[in-house]
Amino acid sequence: MVLDSFDRIAVLGLGLIGGSIVQALARGGYRVTGYDPNPVEVAAARGTGYTVAGSAAGAVTGADLVVLAMPLPQLDGALASIAGALGPRTVITDVGTLKAPVLRAVRTRLPRARFVGGHPLAGTEQSGFLAGDPMLFRDAPWALVLEPDTDLPAWLSLAVLLCDLGAKPVPTTAAEQDAAIARVIGLPHMLAEALALAGLHGGELGLSLAAGSYTAGSRVARTRPELVTTWCDGNPALIDALDDAIGLLAASRDALAAGGSVRELAEAGHRARMEWENREFGPVDLAADPQALLQHGRDGGWITAVIEKDGPDLASLRLLGMRPVR
Amino acid sequence: MVLDSFDRIAVLGLGLIGGSIVQALARGGYRVTGYDPNPVEVAAARGTGYTVAGSAAGAVTGADLVVLAMPLPQLDGALASIAGALGPRTVITDVGTLKAPVLRAVRTRLPRARFVGGHPLAGTEQSGFLAGDPMLFRDAPWALVLEPDTDLPAWLSLAVLLCDLGAKPVPTTAAEQDAAIARVIGLPHMLAEALALAGLHGGELGLSLAAGSYTAGSRVARTRPELVTTWCDGNPALIDALDDAIGLLAASRDALAAGGSVRELAEAGHRARMEWENREFGPVDLAADPQALLQHGRDGGWITAVIEKDGPDLASLRLLGMRPVR
Known part of the structure; x- marks a missing residue:
């Protein structure tokens, strides 16, 4: 199989978004370990039956996907603390609102990481793990950043995961x-x-x-x-x-x-x-091609499914999407 | 009694606001006659059991209160068509958003009328009589214009009526x-x-x-x-x-x-x-004095009740209000 299967996922930051991701992944059958420096969020997550590691490095050790869900000011410190614990194939993503600053920080701290920036367009006015909701991302757009140096299999594997959570992955560049x-x-x-x-x-x-x-x-x-x-x-x-x-x-x-x-x-x-x-949307078939995907996002489209057939490369994938129709 | 009792009320314009006023007044036991040049609204009002006159002049004949609830561009024509049918003591009010233009039109067309401008802060995105709701004004602020030449008993009588509809009459000038x-x-x-x-x-x-x-x-x-x-x-x-x-x-x-x-x-x-x-409000006693009432409105207050005692003049009234407390 050409795509990553994400058998072990670490989520760093257990606030509203991170907490909702943990809950959604657990409900989806994924094996997920959380971490948060705030003992209140740790207690909330453990108290409701979720696995929480004692350190960020501990959480990411052995993980094949790391979700950075801490506030932006804490991102750089978190990257430093996990750098030594990441495997060579570990995919990293984040959930920050602005994608350019995160991309800059990751390129500086972890220049060889398989990083894919993400931004779920979901949230409430509440905060904290206990305000989390495994259904928070149902039908929510989720910007998924595709840069010239983005690892395409990592991007596609994340798109599959987001579709699993009920979200609508939108291909885009950080600047766009x-x-x-x-x-x-x-x-x-x-x-x-x-x-x-x-x-x-x-x-x-x-x-x-x-x-x-x-x-x-x-x-x-x-x-x-x-x-x-x-x-x-x-x-x-x-x-x-x-x-x-x-x-x-x-x-x-x-x-x-x-x-x-x-x-x-x-x-x-x-x-x-x-x-x-009053926009209306219709289905579309897509190729696993960065330029085609970015144009699809620019046109207002998103991914609905990535269908993996038996084949050795990306050309064997079938992508389905939705986009506005006039 | 020093206040008008409004035994017969005419409402000109049977859209969302006028229709809601008709319905609220009828539910409150008032005798109300509507009018609208649009046969669709007339049919809607008659079909649901309300009295509708065949002309604006017919509706206002014998009325002691006339509510102008038509769109602003139709106001001047309506004033012209009812001028000859108004009694010498008839009180006139309106429901337009801006009070200065209405005041100018009434002063030109009906310079001796007992006019009190009004503006209910209520509405929905719907329109028409059938979208009307007798509870639309419950707890809604309702600006009630008090100018130097406003007839104070007419103003106070309207305030009583608005409190009856569940609204919160706010004393103010047209400009304010x-x-x-x-x-x-x-x-x-x-x-x-x-x-x-x-x-x-x-x-x-x-x-x-x-x-x-x-x-x-x-x-x-x-x-x-x-x-x-x-x-x-x-x-x-x-x-x-x-x-x-x-x-x-x-x-x-x-x-x-x-x-x-x-x-x-x-x-x-x-x-x-x-x-x-987070504003909080507390009760206050008020005098039937224009300057005190206007200051009350400026301070964020409204009228909750006008209590009429046996007495020959305005000094025998007791006004109750609510206003922000710090």
Whole structure:
């Protein structure tokens, strides 16, 4: 078989995402060992019947897949602590929001590792292992980074695993995923923060009159600020996304100041939202070819299955996907 | 008794808001007659057992309260058509989002009318009489405009009626309510439109990765654009609100461009949202005095009851309210 089978998986970081991955993998029949430096998460995981190692190096020893699920500031230290315990064929992945910083850190610390960056588009406003949910990734997009130096069998093996968890693996480069994330995670958080604050600037009367649109628009300002900065800082594409949004708002502002209407933005925004909501998808056959896969991701597609036939190489694989149809 | 009792109420416009008012009033035991130029809404109201007149003038004849619940562009025509049918003591109110334009139209068309502008902060994404809900106004703020020339007994009588419907009457001037609305209705809609559009500008990949924050942030871009323009156009305070939001976003943009962090906005926005969510309220006694009532609204308060005792004038009234406590 050309693909890795991931008989032993280590998950480092047992918060909401790592904890959910442990629970989903265990439910899927995978042999999984967790680790977290926080004794609270360790106790929560052990107390609910999961295996937790005493150290990061202990968790990854003998593992054929390592999932890095710690906060970004702890990533570099974790890479250092596991470097000596990794096998030569061990596949490493992560779950961070921005893919370029992680790619840089791994290339520096573990230049020969079979690393594939990942980003599950799932989460809740809660945190911690006990908030974890083995169904969290069901139907969730999961960006899976395919760079020129990415090991393709490792990438495909991970795609199989993600499909097993019910997720939708989306092939993309680190730069393209970060540019997309700037617009659908960074920008919505910035707009929600600005709305929450500009609403408050209007005084108590406005806060008492605030109804559905203020509530919905500022909802993600409930997110802890240290997470928001992790998702935004150091992403150059967010500058472009902010410029785009500021330009749209400034045009409406100038129209109002000239006695005109916000109609142009209202109509274009409405059309954009409805177009997004009403997208329809159809099945497609794919080749195990990096350029074809990346184009599929660019077109809004994802992988639904990797079918392994008896054959010695990647050409014997059949990939199925879904993509938007017009 | 110093207050109007509203024995016969006419509601002009039988869409979602007008229809809900008709249904709430009927359930509250009020005698209510509706009117709508659209035969679909007339049939819906009659078919579910409500009284509908054959013309606007017919509906208001003999009414001691008229509720204008038609779209703003139809308001002026409606005022012209009912002018001759109003009694000398008839109280008129409306339900429009912006209060200054309505006030101007009424002062021009019906300069001697006992008019009190109103704005229920309630609604759904649906429309039409059949989408109406007699419970729509339960716990909903309802701005009730108190200008220097407002008839105070008419204002207080309406406050009693709104409390009867389960709503929270908020005393405010037209200018102050429009300034507040700019920040909690106009601005959230502009930001949602900009987000929907800037997300689309990122291409199909971003739309496939769009998750909770994009969904929540662009939700109100589902609103029909012609409604959004009605809520935004001609409101000078929206220019200030947009300037405020643009300034906050531009500061974050510049921080990112300088290699810095969005932390300042993330922290301030988070604090603002949590402060709004965690407001607590306590009871207060109020006098039937316009300045005291307006200050109460400015402080984030509303009316919960108007208690009428045996007495010849407003001084015999006892008003109860709720307001934020620190």
